[in-house]
Amino acid sequence: MADITAAMVKELREKSGAGMMDCKKALNETAGDMDAALDWLRTKGLAAAQKKSSRTAAxxxxxxxxxxxxxxxxxxxxxxxxxxxxxxxxxxxxxxxxxxxxxxxxxxxxxxxxxxxxxxxxxxxxxxxxxxxxxxxxxxxxxxxxxxxxxxxxxxxxxxxxxxxxxxxxxxxxxxxxxxxxxxxxxxxxxxxAAFPKALNEHDLDEAEIERERAIATEKAAESGKPADIIAKMVEGGIAKFRKEHALVSQLFVMDGKTKISDVVAKAGKDAGxxxxxxxxxxxxLGEGIEKEASDFAAEVAAVSGVPQGKQAEPTA
Known part of the structure; x- marks a missing residue:
């Protein structure tokens, strides 16, 4: 079993927003692999997908x-x-x-x-x-x-x-x-x-990220116990939704919540002739994707993980 340190638990908590016990369990389940642990948390619905990428940490x-x-x-x-x-x-x-x-x-x-x-x-x-x-x-x-x-x-x-x-x-x-x-x-x-799109168009989205989403969606769908053909449709439906929600032109305009950005632009052009x-x-x-040192809950992490941060002095007689 991999040696799970307090620092690893702390890092995963900052990246995922999940609880410390869940982070420790995820790291144990994935032999300390940070990326795999993050995916494990997301599969279990314990982590916010956008937590790491949208936070301001510098x-x-x-x-x-x-x-x-x-x-x-x-x-x-x-x-x-x-x-x-x-x-x-x-x-x-x-x-x-x-x-x-x-x-x-x-x-x-x-x-x-x-x-x-x-x-x-x-x-x-x-x-x-x-x-x-x-x-x-x-x-x-x-x-x-x-x-x-x-x-x-x-x-x-x-x-x-x-x-x-x-x-x-x-x-x-x-x-x-x-x-x-x-x-x-x-x-x-x-x-x-406000909406934080990942790319201009659906085909501009990072395919590696799409495949990662597909793997997570597949594992989630498999837990439903439904037939393979239904699971396949669930996964592809989830990926289609992901593409629409993260490509700028297919996002819904935040000012009305119902019009696609592509339609907003088309209408403006029509009105302008x-x-x-x-x-x-x-x-x-600012600070997108950068992790900043945070020590305010370090002691809490150490207590939960069972890994001491530093050797305390022995009490004197």
């Missing part, structure tokens, strides 16, 4: 900037939320976002780019770490561009102009008037911020 800022037919989004991380309120840090994120807008989103290119101060982005980042006294990193960037139309930006709970914890870009290709595209783009961006195509989007949520 600090810093997401920056967005647009200029007509192009837009850029950048995420810069810090250790604490306090740094995100620092004027120096905010200026850095804003300048890096502008550079991404102008020069592209390759991280190596961004780090080597020259800032208004004359320093490279990497040098400025190093200086920030030294002067602010906290580790920081340029994590990711993405630029969108259309040949004709608009790229619209939106920041949820904006902390400062163009800066916040969730940044969205929506790329619309069309000959429609700019005010029409801006209004539609903002509505779509707000939907994206010019076809509008939703060609791409970006959704950056």
């Amino acid at each position: 600090e810093g800022l997401v920056g967005v900037a647009v200029a007509g037919t192009k837009g850029a989004a950048v995420e810069v991380n810090s250790e604490t939320d306090f740094v995100a309120k620092n004027d120096q840090f905010q200026a850095f994120v804003r300048e890096v976002t502008q550079i991404a807008l102008e020069q592209g989103d390759a991280i190596d290119t961004l780090k080597a780019a020259t800032m208004p101060s004359g320093k490279t982005v990497e040098e400025a980042l190093t200086n920030n770490i030294a002067t602010i006294g906290e580790n920081q990193s340029l994590r990711r960037a993405r630029r969108l561009e259309v040949s004709e139309g608009a790229v619209v930006a939106y920041v949820h709970n904006q902390q400062s102009p163009g800066l916040g914890k969730i940044g969205v870009l929506v790329a619309l290709e069309s000959k429609a008037a700019d005010d029409v595209l801006q209004a539609l783009g903002k509505q779509l961006a707000m939907h994206i911020a 010019a076809e509008i195509k939703l060609v791409d989007y970006v959704r950056f949520q």
Whole structure:
């Protein structure tokens, strides 16, 4: 049997949101394999599928900037939320976002780019770490561009102009008037911020993730005891639902709960007298997928798992 440590139980709890005893059992059932344990929990209905991917577990800022037919989004991380309120840090994120807008989103290119101060982005980042006294990193960037139309930006709970914890870009290709595209783009961006799509279209979804969902659905369906042909239909029905719920164009618009996003875009184009195509989007949520150290329930984990965190001193006579 694998040696299940307190740290492993703690990590699985953070990833799954499941109870500690369930996490310990899952790890025992899967010989300590973290991914298999997460799937085991989900099969038993004990874990939230989106828990790990949607949580915000790092600090810093997401920056967005647009200029007509192009837009850029950048995420810069810090250790604490306090740094995100620092004027120096905010200026850095804003300048890096502008550079991404102008020069592209390759991280190596961004780090080597020259800032208004004359320093490279990497040098400025190093200086920030030294002067602010906290580790920081340029994590990711993405630029969108259309040949004709608009790229619209939106920041949820904006902390400062163009800066916040969730940044969205929506790329619309069309000959429609700019005010029409801006209004539609903002509505779509707000939907994206709230609905967290995984891809633009169903065929863009990660097939490895689809297969993982199929395996989980198959195991769940098998527990029903129904005939194989019924189980197969249940599984494929579940996968079809997964695809619709996670592809942007087939999601139901959050503002009315009944109209597909593809139909929202089609109607806007019809009303404007010019076809509008939703060609791409970006959704950056601060800390998405990053696990942050949390020690507030470490002792509880150790107590439940039976693994001591540290040897306590022997009482003296």
